[in-house]
Amino acid sequence: xxxxxxxxQQIDSTVPVGRGQRLEVNAFAGEIAVSVWNRxxxxxxxxxxxxxxxxxDRNATTVSVRTSGRRGPPSDVELRITAPxxxxxxxxxxxxxxxxxxxxxxxxxxxxxxxxSANGGDGLVSLRSVQGSVSLTGAxxxxxxxxxxxxxxxSASSGEVNAETVNGDxxxxxxxxxxxxxxxxNGDVAYNGPIKSSGRYALSTHNGDVTVTVAEGTSASVAxxxxxxxxTSAFPxxxxxxxxxxxxxxxIGGGSAQVTxxxxxxxxxxxxxxxxxxxxxxxxxxxxxx
Amino acid sequence: MSDQWTDRxxxxxxxxxxxxxxxxxxxxxxxxxxxxxxxxxLRRVVMRARSLEDRPPAADxxxxxxxxxxxxxxxxxxxxRRRFTFSLPxxxxxxxxxxxxxxxxxxxLHPVVPTVTLVQPAPSGQGEVTVTxxxxxxxxxxxxxxxxxxxxxxxxxxxxxxxxxxxxxxxNLALIDRAIAExxxxxxxxxxxxxxxxxxxxxxxxxxxxxxQAVALVAAES
Numbered sequence: 448x449x450x451x452x453x454x455x456q457q458i459d460s461t462v463p464v465g466r467g468q469r470l471e472v473n474a475f476a477g478e479i480a481v482s483v484w485n486r487x488x489x490x491x492x493x494x495x496x497x498x499x500x501x502x503x504d505r506n507a508t509t510v511s512v513r514t515s516g517r518r519g520p521p522s523d524v525e526l527r528i529t530a531p532x533x534x535x536x537x538x539x540x541x542x543x544x545x546x547x548x549x550x551x552x553x554x555x556x557x558x559x560x561x562x563x564s565a566n567g568g569d570g571l572v573s574l575r576s577v578q579g580s581v582s583l584t585g586a587x588x589x590x591x592x593x594x595x596x597x598x599x600x601x602s603a604s605s606g607e608v609n610a611e612t613v614n615g616d617x618x619x620x621x622x623x624x625x626x627x628x629x630x631x632x633n634g635d636v637a638y639n640g641p642i643k644s645s646g647r648y649a650l651s652t653h654n655g656d657v658t659v660t661v662a663e664g665t666s667a668s669v670a671x672x673x674x675x676x677x678x679t680s681a682f683p684x685x686x687x688x689x690x691x692x693x694x695x696x697x698x699i700g701g702g703s704a705q706v707t708x709x710x711x712x713x714x715x716x717x718x719x720x721x722x723x724x725x726x727x728x729x730x731x732x733x734x735x736x737x
Numbered sequence: 738m739s740d741q742w743t744d745r746x747x748x749x750x751x752x753x754x755x756x757x758x759x760x761x762x763x764x765x766x767x768x769x770x771x772x773x774x775x776x777x778x779l780r781r782v783v784m785r786a787r788s789l790e791d792r793p794p795a796a797d798x799x800x801x802x803x804x805x806x807x808x809x810x811x812x813x814x815x816x817x818r819r820r821f822t823f824s825l826p827x828x829x830x831x832x833x834x835x836x837x838x839x840x841x842x843x844x845x846l847h848p849v850v851p852t853v854t855l856v857q858p859a860p861s862g863q864g865e866v867t868v869t870x871x872x873x874x875x876x877x878x879x880x881x882x883x884x885x886x887x888x889x890x891x892x893x894x895x896x897x898x899x900x901x902x903x904x905x906x907x908x909n910l911a912l913i914d915r916a917i918a919e920x921x922x923x924x925x926x927x928x929x930x931x932x933x934x935x936x937x938x939x940x941x942x943x944x945x946x947x948x949x950q951a952v953a954l955v956a957a958e959s
Binding site: 541542559560577578595596613614630632633647651653654668670672674687688690692694696705707709711712 | 770771773774777780899901902905906908909912913916919920923927930932933936939940943947950954957
């Protein structure tokens with residue numbers, strides 16, 4: 448079934464959907480905004496220019512919404528989509544902002560120039576942007592976020608977190624994770640959340656600070672490595688061994704969680720939960736502004 | 738830097754040590770900081786490898802890259818549970834190897850990860866294990882070849898990308914190159930430092946990842 452909605456500049460179309468279907472949206476430029484409702488249907492509202500058309504295609508497994516240009520690339524389109532909360536989302540664009548609000552399903556969202564922001568998500572949640580920031584809140588599952596030239600933020604979420612950027616900060620705040628890999632090259636990396644006894648936490652940056660909150664009663668083996676940086680702690684630690692270079696280990700409580708903290712030339716800091724201020728967003732000496 | 742247990746850490750990580758041998762190793766781990774550090778590095782490499790599992794290749798560049806690094810021809814088979822087995826010296830090249838393999842899409846084509854053999858392992862048994870930096874010639878050549886291939890594809894296709902995107906990519910590649918240069922200097926000053934070697938490998942992996950992303954953008958615009 449193909450509903451070709453040409454010539455219309457304002458589109459408002461609703462198609463019924465069923466469990467097992469996923470929603471795919473591709474918009475070259477503009478905005479994709481997905482929210483949820485209680486109906487088993489997908490509503491597509493769009494404001495499109497005359498040279499751009501919006502196609503809605505539906506089959507047994509997928510409902511797809513895509514923009515195309517009559518001559519050349521599509522112009523900016525504001526796509527407002529309402530979908531069932533259970534429906535997995537696959538969203539992509541180039542010069543596109545992507546926002547998701549309230550879903551309880553898997554999310555894949557990818558853009559080049561534009562921010563990606565999601566509230567919700569369950570299962571595999573993958574958010575990526577090249578030039579824009581990436582933020583996620585209220586999700587659970589396997590959370591995989593990356594940017595190249597901006598910040599990555601995760602808050603009020605749980606599961607396994609893999610967060611990465613090249614030129615920006617990574618902040619994981621109020622994250623209840625069993626596994627964390629958070630890396631930046633030119634930015635700060637910060638984690639605020641419980642350190643679970645069976646968890647593994649690896650935070651690293653080349654040119655920035657690493658901050659981790661450690662609550663009272665934490666049980667963790669901590670390995671700290673830096674080349675030309677510093678280490679500070681809000682509470683006393685007893686080093687079990689110091690090796691050549693600035694590398695040392697220490698144990699907190701029983702030492703069951705594995706925590707690895709690395710900054711080539713920044714400060715590695717342990718703080719108590721009330722002291723957490725997130726990534727500081729310091730200027731690390733590399734101009735990244737447009 | 739190493740002891741009789743070092744070469745068993747990979748088996749331990751794979752769950753292959755049983756009974757008394759496992760208990761002995763765990764007892765040793767409690768008091769050996771070097772082995773703890775090596776085990777942590779092994780875990781990071783494995784985590785990185787597994788994180789690549791669900792990523793589709795940006796483009797099938799395998800044919801060209803395989804020729805450069807002398808890899809076997811493409812094979813197709815049923816997926817097999819991955820195992821990640823490294824000896825200590827091999828670990829230090831693993832990050833680069835992962836970068837090269839992921840850049841080529843080989844993870845999709847070769848679902849069983851072979852033991853990394855880019856660096857000749859040191860003799861096992863008693864005595865010191867020589868730590869071979871990631872800049873070992875064969876690993877470095879493979880990495881350079883992969884980077885060169887990706888850069889060539891990017892150079893040919895950069896005209897298809899938005900100029901702002903090209904600028905951002907170039908800025909970030911320059912950042913990574915600067916970090917690689919700093920890490921190389923650090924490794925040169927302290928070649929036995931496992932952190933510095935791992936950090937260098939990770940930074941090199943970042944460059945390949947970013948180039949791979951850039952090539953994917955070019956491919957998408959084609």
